[in-house]
Amino acid sequence: MISERSLAVLRAIVQDYVASREPVGSKTIVERHSFGVSAATIRNDMALLEEEELIAAPHTSSGRIPTDKGYRMFVDQLAAMRPLSAAQRQAIDTFLGESSDLDELLARTVRLMAQLTKQLAVVQVPNFSSVRVQHVELVAVAATRLLCIVISDAGQVEQRVTELTAPITDAELSAVRSKVNALVAGQMLADAATAVAAAAGDAELARSTAAQVLRAVGATITDQVKVQTSHRLVVAGAANLVRTEQDFSGSILGVIETIEEQVVLLKLFGEMATEQHEVAVRIGRENTEQGLAETSVVSSAFSLPGRDISRLAVVGPTRMDYSSNIAAVRAVARYLSRALGSE
Amino acid sequence: MISERSLAVLRAIVQDYVASREPVGSKTIVERHSFGVSAATIRNDMALLEEEELIAAPHTSSGRIPTDKGYRMFVDQLAAMRPLSAAQRQAIDTFLGESSDLDELLARTVRLMAQLTKQLAVVQVPNFSSVRVQHVELVAVAATRLLCIVISDAGQVEQRVTELTAPITDAELSAVRSKVNALVAGQMLADAATAVAAAAGDAELARSTAAQVLRAVGATITDQVKVQTSHRLVVAGAANLVRTEQDFSGSILGVIETIEEQVVLLKLFGEMATEQHEVAVRIGRENTEQGLAETSVVSSAFSLPGRDISRLAVVGPTRMDYSSNIAAVRAVARYLSRALGSE
C-alpha cells in the first residue's frame, strides 16, 4: 500500500513538473513544499512510487516525471478542483452570451475554450434529435428554376435550386406543393424521403414536370438527412498545441494530422460518452490511437435544445494543468447546456 | 544588366534549393545542370546575382539561397508553368464533382488544395451578391412560439424562433404575414430591416403581439445580413505547415496564430483582389504582416453563381514549389468558377 505521504509526493511531482517542465528531484521537493522530512526520506517515497510505475526517470540519474499512470492517479484522487477565476467566468458570459446561430455559437465556444485553457479545443457539432418534416415550400425563382425548401420541426432549413426541363404554372406548383406536404408533413426525414421517392416513381407521373419537382424535394430531404448525420468538428487553438511542442518526444505532426482527420476524435468521443464522470479524461496511451499517445483529452458532454447530446474537449500534452482544464471544460459545457438550454 | 546565363543560374539555384533545402554552391550547379562553363564562371555570375540581392549567403562561405527578391524574379520570369498531372486533374474532378451544399463544397475544396500542394490551404467563404428579400414565412410552432423564416432571392434562408408574450391566432398571423411580405418583398436586406423596424415602432401597434412579430422578423433579417457580411475562412492542411517547420527561422507559431486570426488573411485577400494576374503571389516580406514575413501566399479568385467573387489560397514557406502550387491553385479556382458556374 502506498502511504499518504507518498501520494503527497506524487502530487508535488506532478504540480512541479507541470509548472517547470523539468524532472523534479528530491531536493527540489523539500525546498518547494513543506514536508517536515528530509530529502532522503522523499527519495525513499520516490523509490516506492517508481516501483508502482507512477513516476519514471528520463535518465538514470535525474529527477522524476509522472507516468501516464501517475497522471491518472493525480486526476482521479489528487487534483483539487480549481474554481474558475472571476475573470474567466466573466469571459464565458460575454463570449457566449450573445448567441446568434449555431455555427457562430460553436465557433465562439471553441475559441473561448482554446483561450481559457491555452490548449487546442474541439467542439463536436451536435445533430438534430429525431427530426420530422414540418413543411415543404416551393418557390418559382424563374420560369424553369425552382427553389425547394424543406423545413424541419427543429427549424432547420435545407434548400436547393433545380432546373426544370419545362416551365411550370402556378396552379401546377400549388397542386404539387399541397400533395407533397400532405405526403411528408410530420414524417421522420428518412420516411419522408422514401415516400417522395415512391410518389415520383409512380407510373402516371413519371415523365411529368411534377415528377421532377418531387425528385427535387426528395433530394433536398436527403440533403437534410446528410447534413444532420454528418458529424463535424470545429477546432481552434492549433497555435497552443504548437506552443507546447517541446512536450512531445516525436513531433506534433502526428497529433495535428490526427486531429485534422476528425474521425479519430469522433470515435474517441463516442467511447467517452459512456463514462460516468461529468468530465472524462484520457491520458496518454490510454488513447489507443497512435497519434494521441502523448496527449491527454479532457472532454465533457453538452446538450442544446432540440439537439442530440454532443461533446467538447481540449487536447494537449499529458503534461498539462489538469485541474484548471477540467474546471474550464466543465464550466463551458455547463454554460452551454444550462444557460442556453433554459433560454 | 543581368545576363541571360545569370538568370539561368538563378533559376537553377531556386530549383535546387527548393528541392534540397540546402544552400547551393557553384560546384553543385555545374554538376546538376549542364551549363557549358566551369564552376568559376558560375561563381562570377553568382557574385552578380548577389550584388542584385537576388541571392544571399547564410554564412560567409557556403552556398547561396534565393532572397525574396530572387523568388519574385523566378516567379515573374523564370517559372515554367507546370501542367497538372492526369492524376491531379482526376483528383479535382472526383473531389469536387459531387457537390452538395456550399459549406461542404468549400470544405472539400480546401482539403483538396492542401493535398495537391502539400501546403496549408485557405478558402474564403463567398458572400451572396446583392441580396433581396424574396419571402417571409411565419409558422406557429406552438401557441406562443413563432418560427420566423426569411428567404432571400438567392435562396439563402435564415430562421429564428421567438417566444411571444401572448398567444396569436391564425387569423392575426395571416394578417401580419401579408403585411410583412407586402412591406419587404423585393427589398434589399438593409432596406427591409429598416422598413420592418419602422412598422414595429408605429404607435398604434407598439404594444401588440403583431409588433412582437415584426420585431422578430426584423431581427431575423438583421441576422441574415450579418451572416452574409461575415467574412469567414475555411482552413485545412495545418499539418503541412508543421511539416515545413524547418524552413522557418523563428517558429511556425506566429504563422499559425496569424492564420487563426483570419482577419490578416482577409485583408491580404482584399489587397490581392486588385492584381491583374489570374494567380497572385505574395512572397515573404512582401506581406507586410509580421506573421507572414517568412511565408508565401499563392492565391486566385473564384466565383460561384449568385455569390460575390471570393478567393482561395495556399500558404507555405517562401521555399516552396511555386510552379506547381500556382498551377494547382489556378486549376482549382477555374474548376470552381467554370465547371460549377455553368452547372
Added chain:
DNA sequence: CATTGGCACTCAGTCTGGGTGAGTGCTAAT
C-alpha cells in the same frame, strides 16, 4: 522502524579545441 546524514556513483549537458570539407573570392593565365 521510519528517518536521516553521508558518500560514492552516474550521466546529461556544456564547454573546449582540433580537424574536416564545402565553398568562396581573388588573381593570373588563356
Added chain:
DNA sequence: ATTAGCACTCACCCAGACTGAGTGCCAATG
C-alpha cells in the same frame, strides 16, 4: 569572357574534460 589555381573562411563534427544535479545505498539515530 573564361578558366585554373590557391589561400582563406567558417559551419559542422568529434572527442575529451568538466560540472552538477540527482540518485541509491548504508550505517547511524531517535
